[in-house]
Amino acid sequence: VTCRVGLVGVGTVGGGVAELLLDDAARLRERTGGIELKLVAIAERDEGRMAPFRKAGVACHADAAELIARPDVDVVVELIGGTGAAKRVILGALRAGKSVVTANKHLLAEAATEIVREAREHNAALGFSASVCGGVPVLLALRTGLVANQIESVIGIVNGTCNYILTRMTASGTTYRDALGEAQDKGYAEADPTLDVEGHDSAHKLAILASLAFRTPVDLSAVSCEGIAALESVDLRYADELGYVVKLLAIGKRTTNGGAHIELRVHPTLLPKDHPLAAVNGVFNAVEVTGHAVGRVMLFGRGAGRWPTASNVVADLVEIARGSAAQAGDPLAFWTDERRLAVAPAGETRSRFYVRFTVKDEYGVLGHIAKVLGEHRVSIASVMQKEPHEPALDASVPIVVLTHEAREADFRAALATIDQHDYATQRSVFLRIEEA
């Protein structure tokens, strides 16, 4: 079986895919029992990148529309990124009846419902395994390996930049700013790191993960999102003393909260040190999926980079060549507006909380804090009151409280009340806790 591939974009990832297709063809044919992935054309704006492809007998186009129009292209691989031209390429290819493979998480998070509709309408296959966590086969597992399960939750460390920064802050006690600088020096963070550190990239990936886990379209705007830029190293130290690490988690959960069916949130989170995700350090990614039959499964690996991502793109191509994606049943049938599950608003979600109050060192303050929390149906699991790591000029002291599970809106209301009091010398700082 031969599958003829047209590749739009031969930059970092696209160049890797091209190399796997051109140089590893024999091995790939052998591993798949006879599937031939033939790179017939590329589309690339940078003329300088075309030379090696011309030499290898691959047709080169400056305009992706020409590539899409070629009758000898069966599958179009979009690897230019962004949400403008990439969307036109993908929709154009699907409308021409070509199958499409993409790693474009940002675009999928924003426009997957439209893209899936177009694919189903034209009976074209859509592969996007590489759009979340690089080479980690987590989307594949959700689509096929765990298909027998009602998924209860999907919880991931899906942004290597943030995980690197948090790992450094934890290991060496450095500030967020210094750790970010280090990440930039090592090439793990962009000059403008906003998309990563504000949690947006994690939100994109969560939207895609949750769609497949819960078999529903997800609106990116339904994902509540907090990044790591405001984190203070003192809270990582206290978390450590209490037996926790702080990770930026993307959390999707099935819920029976009011009329909502799922909750979707990205935020820095305390994880018990013996949680499987707690040991995921540096630029690695990992996703824990809990299914009603399988229990907890975790997948771990490199979340980005040329080769891991190219690995997943080629796996999608093999699957399309094998014909499974277009076979009996319609694995993306759920991706329609009619099948959309309601998402719980941020205030309605429940979790345990870590909170650090900074207060005057006066008699009765702790008692008052406990009273206000209780009035808001928040019960205290433990309290740590101690000398500050660095004595404050105003002699104020930190009080760290871990709560039992509470409704977020109630908890926030309690903090607002406490922060108004005279004894509060700084605004309270809180983080959510995810238990094992």
Add this chain to the structure above:
Amino acid sequence: VTCRVGLVGVGTVGGGVAELLLDDAARLRERTGGIELKLVAIAERDEGRMAPFRKAGVACHADAAELIARPDVDVVVELIGGTGAAKRVILGALRAGKSVVTANKHLLAEAATEIVREAREHNAALGFSASVCGGVPVLLALRTGLVANQIESVIGIVNGTCNYILTRMTASGTTYRDALGEAQDKGYAEADPTLDVEGHDSAHKLAILASLAFRTPVDLSAVSCEGIAALESVDLRYADELGYVVKLLAIGKRTTNGGAHIELRVHPTLLPKDHPLAAVNGVFNAVEVTGHAVGRVMLFGRGAGRWPTASNVVADLVEIARGSAAQAGDPLAFWTDERRLAVAPAGETRSRFYVRFTVKDEYGVLGHIAKVLGEHRVSIASVMQKEPHEPALDASVPIVVLTHEAREADFRAALATIDQHDYATQRSVFLRIEEA
């Protein structure tokens, strides 16, 4: 699309599969976009188990041959275990042109080549995702998600019983015997634990993992195998002091060792504490796969039990129903004698070693040990000589050595020489080291 299933054996796992098919049918249809898995018949020797199936309108046979002969059965699921009747069921079904799903690792490790040959001859699909690591989708990942990769190694903690025992020995310093008793009390170990603690169960799983990873048939006899029954807790303590944990690992590696292409071994192993597999504790399983493109990927989850295993069996059924297993290309084409890769003999493999000598506390002993190791091309990375944890009656002392990478046959020859000397009061004890 409807796929009609005949289930042979409705014990622990079979009963779970039946329950998923009967009770979760609507949800499954929805998750798969319209695939209907219909349980039409069971075969079961225990008459007492048939009642609920009769009531649900499922045909019940005492004889599996009758089930296989039914024209309304498309796929036969074998879940009786063992290597006798199970083999007859599987071969009988394949010869009748039925596809087969099985979780029978022992049988596959012994007879996969014969079974695969029969499946290919009759153009029948063969699903065995549940045969390794229960619900962890590691075989699926090797077959499809990582298909673009030349797999360099596959390293797993694949036996929950052994991992539970080692976790207990490490955490509480108990002896092997006490930890085994604890595991038996908790139902994690059988009354006769031989198959688990001697490493045979891990060897079965490694044979299957390595077949898919390296695309070769594997003879079970080519897997070198050591269990955990001889482990002494003192070595776990020393390992801990040196920054390692001890795990029973199943290790498959690509090698260019002489004429061999792969090495296959099961043995207790020192792992650095920051290795992703080092944090896998209790009855959990995990497999780390390293591919030339994807780098390191780890999959983690429950390795056994009714529901995790049933989850993977149903995933195989969905895949067969979808038709992908019988599609273009032949994913098991490699599983023939002609495609068999040569396996390195145990003595030819290379690794770092931990070794504990027990010697008379005399001048010059360490120097002599170093000399003998050097003569056998084994170089020392570090030495720990200290007071024994419990003073020995004969005043002998332990010397713990970590070596650099060495050929196993050389290392063993050095130990044999050292152990013959008068200063050696006990036989040396060694473990292999797997670095991150």
